[in-house]
Amino acid sequence: MSNLVVVGFPKVEEAEEVRRELVSIQQEHLISLEDAVVVEHDAEGGVHLRQAINLTTAGAVSGGFWGSLVGLLFLNPLVGAAVGAGVGAASGALTDLGINDNFLKEVGESLPRGSAALCLLVRESTPDRVVERLRRHAPHARLLRTSLSHTDEDRLRGLLETASKQAEALRLT
Structure with missing residues (x-):
């Protein structure tokens, strides 16, 4: 505790x-x-x-990494990184x-x-x-x-x- x-x-x-x-x-x-x-x-x-x-920044970095990885699988890493960073930043901002x-x-x-x-x-x-x-x-x-x-x-x-x-x-x- x-x-x-x-x-x-x-x-x-x-x-x-x-x-x-x-x-x-x-x-x-x-x-x-x-x-x-x-x-x-x-x-x-x-x-x-x-x-x-800063949870927003941490979320964006983490989301960018995972987005790039998923984007590589679908042959579009830049879009994957951008979407991942956006989703990660949003989730980080909402996390307390x-x-x-x-x-x-x-x-x-x-x-x-x-x-x-x-x-x-x-x-x-x-x-x-x-x-x-x-x-x-x-x-x-x-x-x-x-x-x-x-x-x-x-x-x-x-x-x-x-x-x-x-x-x-x-x-x-």
């Missing part, structure tokens, strides 16, 4: 930096993510979702994997203007080691929402607060 974790940041750049760091941490097998979306509430009041994977976009927009609307949140769908992790690695990237992070148990949520809050204090102490020295 996956857990949803939403962490707030005062700036979108901090959320993006943490997402980039999580990708490298994932390569070390300290965390396994199903989805990682940065939600921005801009200064004008608009909400923007910055998905980790990971965290529900409506939920993400609700999160964005609840954020103060100019701030952001990193929404994670975590399959499994080693929270203490992950937070330790993120300490310098997320000194102002705060836990907004989660589907963790109360015990795990309190533990994660404690880790984030400790990391925030340690990062602040390092910055002052």
Whole structure:
């Protein structure tokens, strides 16, 4: 079972930096993510979702490949590629994997203007080691929402607060 974790940041750049760091941490097998979306509430009041994977593009590439393959069988690979890319892009645009976009927009609307949140769908992790690695990237992070148990949520809050204090102490020295 996956857990949803939403962490707030005062700036979108901090959320993006943490997402980039999580990708490298994932390569070390300290965390396994199903989805990682940065939600921005801009200064004008608009909400923007910055998905980790562009499903429309992925669908177009996949559809183009399969369309070309089918087109080769019928001696018309260019038409097959074009049709396959179109169908793949359409199916990718209609597919919503990971965290529900409506939920993400609700999160964005609840954020103060100019701030952001990193929404994670975590399959499994080693929270203490992950937070330790993120300490310098997320000194102002705060836990907004989660589907963790109360015990795990309190533990994660404690880790984030400790990391925030340690990062602040390092910055002052």
